[in-house]
Amino acid sequence: MGSRHGRNTRAEREIPRGSQGRSEQVRRVALATMSVLGCGLIGGSVALSWKKAGLVDHVIAFDINEENLKTALEKKVADECTLSLREAVEKSDIIVVSVPVKAMESVFAEIGKYLKKGAVVTDVGSTRGSVIAAARKGLGDKFNQYAPAHPIAGGEMPGVEYADPDLFLNKVVISTPAEGMDPKVVELITENWKKAGSKVQEMTPEEHDRIFASVSHLPHVLAYALVDMIAKEPSAHVKLKMAGAGFRDFTRIAASSPVMWRDICISNRDAISEELRSYRKELDALQKYIDEGDAQAIERVFENAMRNRRGLVFPGK
Ligand SMILES: NC(=O)C1=CN([C@@H]2O[C@H](COP(=O)(O)OP(=O)(O)OC[C@H]3O[C@@H](n4cnc5c(N)ncnc54)[C@H](O)[C@@H]3O)[C@@H](O)[C@H]2O)C=CC1
Ligand SMILES: O=C(O)C(=O)Cc1ccc(O)cc1
Structure with a gap:
């Protein structure tokens, strides 16, 4: 691990224009160094896709x-790696x-110390309210160098x-501008996602957290709960073999x-808790219809769900 030597982090390089012997003609191309802080599934995928789109030329x-x-x-996701956040941030555009x-x-608190003038920061987190609050606190007077975007x-x-x-090709990315952000930085991040092939939609952080509590966070909680419940039963292995x-x-x-999902649950706890309450009510109603053998009521619920589910179109599919 460690630094790479002999290169400026931001520079302009001269590239020959065309291939018909006009190599004296040049166009100037801005080089951007990108740092990915947390190089997992999403950070690594952003690195690969933004490099493929020509948005950055060097990834730390x-x-x-x-x-x-x-x-x-x-995997050639990064050109350079470091265990020092400071080194990554100081070198990045x-x-x-x-x-x-x-x-x-x-x-964010660490980035705030080392972020250079003119550099921009974004994040890909699954929740917005608490992440934007963390960026505001950590970046301090550099908060206007930040714009959030959730793929x-x-x-x-x-x-x-x-x-x-x-x-992220043809997938939606949610931009959630908030007070104190610079519209130019929001626009730059939006443009990057669009150039890399995504569709950007804008909403408020509050709206984001309510919507995704319902269609993303709740389903994950329910899936974890169901597997946990069955896995704890003495006959788990018999049942799961039949699944x-x-x-x-x-x-x-x-x-x-x-x-990741523990953090999402804590970060968006109010909205997720609200969704769990609604879901419990729905389950209570269904349980009542089942206990009472109310076939019509059961079918009414299933019919409504089936019609809505069949009408869904998922982006990028
Ligand atoms: N997995 C998914 O489908 C999606 C995830 N997200 C969001 O993207 C973010 C990353 O998720 P994934 O890439 O899926 O997770 P991941 O587990 O694949 O990657 C996270 C990386 O962060 C590193 N890490 C953890 N704490 C760190 C710290 N304090 N400093 C530096 N590195 C640290 C881990 O070692 C790991 O390499 C999360 O905020 C998640 O909510 C957003 C959209 C989709
Ligand atoms: O795996 C799946 O189906 C997902 O739902 C992926 C996903 C997880 C978290 C997000 O914030 C956005 C997308």
């Missing part, structure tokens, strides 16, 4: 796990924070070994990173 990976950094180098959301508090794409397997340059495609589809996301 920072992580607390040295094995992950070795994998990032082997663009910084992508991609650690679990609670870890963002300490990471709605990923997968249940964590780790840089699953990083994919096409993970079919329905169980597989419903519980795929229970294979996700427990640390």
Whole structure:
């Protein structure tokens, strides 16, 4: 691990224009060095996709796990790796924070100390309210160098070994501008995501956290709860051996990173708790219909769910 020598972090290089012997003609191309702080599935995928799109030309990976950094180098996700956040931040024009959301508090506080003038910071966290608050606190008077963007794409397997340059192609990315942010920085991050092939949608952080508590955070909690419940039963092994495609589809996301989802639950606890209350009411009603043998009421619920589910179109599919 450590620094790479003999190169300026931001410079302009001269590239020959065309291939018809006009090499004296040049166009000037701005080079950008990007740091990925937390080089796992999402950080690694941003690195690969933004490099593929020509948005950055040099990637530095920072992580607390040295094995992950070795994998990032082997997979050519990063050009350079370091265990020093300071080194990564000081050398970078663009910084992508991609650690679990609670870890963002300490990471933003460190970035605030070393962020250079003119550099921009973004993050990919699954929650917005508490992450933006952490950025505001940690970055202090450099908060106007930050813009948040949450890609709605990923997968249940964590780790840089699953990083994919096409993970975000045609997928939605949510931009949540808030007071104190610089519209030019918000625009730059939005443009980067669009150039890398994603569709950017804007909403408030509050709206984001309510919506994703319902359609992302709640389903993960339910999948974890179901697998945990069955796995604790004495006959778990007999039951799980019999599980079919329905169980597989419903519980795929229970294979996700427990640390990442623990952090999301704590970070967005009010909205998730509200969704759990609504879901419990729905289950109570269904249980009543089942206990009473109320076939019509059961079918009414299932019919409504079926019509809505069949009408769904998922971006990028
Ligand atoms: N997995 C998914 O499908 C999606 C995840 N996200 C968000 O992206 C972020 C990263 O998630 P993944 O890449 O999936 O997780 P991951 O587990 O694959 O990667 C996280 C990386 O952060 C490192 N890390 C943890 N604490 C750190 C610290 N204090 N300093 C430096 N590195 C640290 C870990 O060693 C790991 O390499 C999370 O905030 C998550 O909420 C957003 C969209 C989709
Ligand atoms: O694996 C899945 O199906 C996901 O739902 C991926 C995902 C996880 C967390 C996010 O904030 C966004 C997308």
